[in-house]
Amino acid sequence: MQAIYFDKGGASDVLRYGDVDTPLHCSDKQVLVRIKAAGINPIDCKMRAAPDRFPVTFPVIPGCDGAGIVEAVGLQVQNFKPGDAVYFSQPGFNQRQGTYAEYVLVDAGLLAKKPLSLSFEQAAAAPLILITAWEALHDRARISSGQTVLIHAGAGGVGHVAIQLAKLAGANVITTVSSEIKAIFAKKLGADKTINYKTQDVIEEVMHLTAGKGVDIAFDTVGPSVLQSCFSCVKTYGDVVTILQPAADTNWSDARIRNVRFSLELMLTPVMLELEDAKQHQGEILQHCTALIDERKLAIEVAQTFSLSEAAAAQDMLEQQHVPGKLVLTVDK
Template sequence: MKAIYFDTGGPADILNFGNIAFSDHCTEDQVLVRIKAIGINPIDCKIRTTPERFPVTFPVIPGCDGAGIVEAVGSRVNKFKPGDEVYFSQPGFNNRQGTYAEYVQVDDSLLALKPHSLSFEQAAASPLIFITAWEALHDRARITQDQTVLIHAGAGGVGHAAIQLAKLAGANVITTVSNEDKANFVKRLGADLIINYQTQDVVAEVLHWTDNNGVDIVFDTVGPDVLQNSFRCVKPYGDVVTILQSTPDTDWSEARIRNVRFSLELMLTPVLLELEDAKRHQGEILRQCATLFDAHKLQVEIARTFTLADAVAAQRFLEQDHPAGKLVLEVDS
């Protein structure tokens, strides 16, 4: 089958496009999916750059997100059948294959039927970001109605999913962006206060808008410096959730004084640690999101599409341009 693969870590140009050996055999709990579209995520680039940090097998086929058509199912699979249109997020860990390919075997617990209202491209763009945002807001921070949430980088993939889920939960949303186009984008998603972090003091704006109380929840999708400032934005006994790793020089004193509940969100954990209940939970999140998509209560923004053969250009674009919304690879198979 045709696929994108690499044999050593490095920059985007180490990615190869060509034919690679593939067995279409499914284990009893797997589903063979013919891929129609692939969502591109920052984790794809991290795995490409430092594959030694992840349980991958060379040659590595990258990619977590996919949408396509079921070709075959394992003997114990009873929720899916050939011909079903599905979407999923499954990293290529622990002898699994990534999604930058024409076919992939997927654990049936991670699959959900594709939302009827979405194209394959839109569906492929959705799983990782909506699972991440859902787990961060609902499972970690336990968001409730009328809370105030600060979502950093609201125009990004995870950020724009989080804004929508927070609004559906009945929360007030503050978000940060870097330019006017992204500000207009997050305004359409329902953000209540938009802060341009290039020209405004985020902490000062948050405290002013909350009458110096701070927000109930901060969701950090950016990293160490933003995480550090987040502790000054959250109210005492509030929640800070991050999808990035703190650094050794992170100062936790403000978080301690405020008695902040701090949480980490890594949606790769169920496959990384082979946690069956957690995998089923992620499949259920996708089923609930499919219902919300079809009720037109959620949307996913696609910034640009590429062909599978153009994966090098796509990953470079993601790393250099930081677009609003998601990038997608289209597969002609």
């Protein structure tokens, strides 16, 4: 089969496009999927740049998100059959391969039926960001109706679905953006207020919008400096969730004094640690989101598509341009 792979870490020029062995045999709880499209995520670039940080095997086929057609199922798989259109997120950890390929073996618990209303390209853009946003807001922060939530980078991949999930939960949403175009995009998704972090002081604006109380939940999708500011934006006894590694010099004093509940969100954990119940939970999240998408309550924004052979250019765009929505690889097969 054709695939994107690399034999060493580095910049995007280490990516190769060529023939690799096609996976053929499903274990009892696996499904063989013929990939129609693969989503591109920042984790793909991090794995390429520093593969030693992850449990991967060379040559590495990158990619977590995929959408395609079931080709074969293992003996214990009951919920899927050949011909089903599915989507999923599975990192290429612990002897697995990623999704930048024509075929991939997937743990059945991670799979869900593809939303009927989405193309394969749209579906491939969705799983990692849906699971990340869902786990952060529902599983970590325990979001509830009537709360006010601050979502950083609301025009980004995780941010743009987090806005929608928060609104579906009945929350009031404040989000940060870097331009008027992105502000319009975020408001279209349901954001109640936007803050341009390039021209406005985020902490001051949040305090103004919440009458000095702070938000119930602050969701960091950016990194250390934004996480630090979250502790000043959240109310006493509020929640802060981040999807990034906190910096070693993070100042926790504000969070400690105000009794903030802090959570880390890493949707890669179930596969990394081989947690079967957690894999099943992620598949169930996608099943629930399938219903929301087909009911037109949840939208996925695809910024641009590339052919599989253009994976290096796609990763370069992701790292350099920060476009609204997601980038996707199409697999012609």
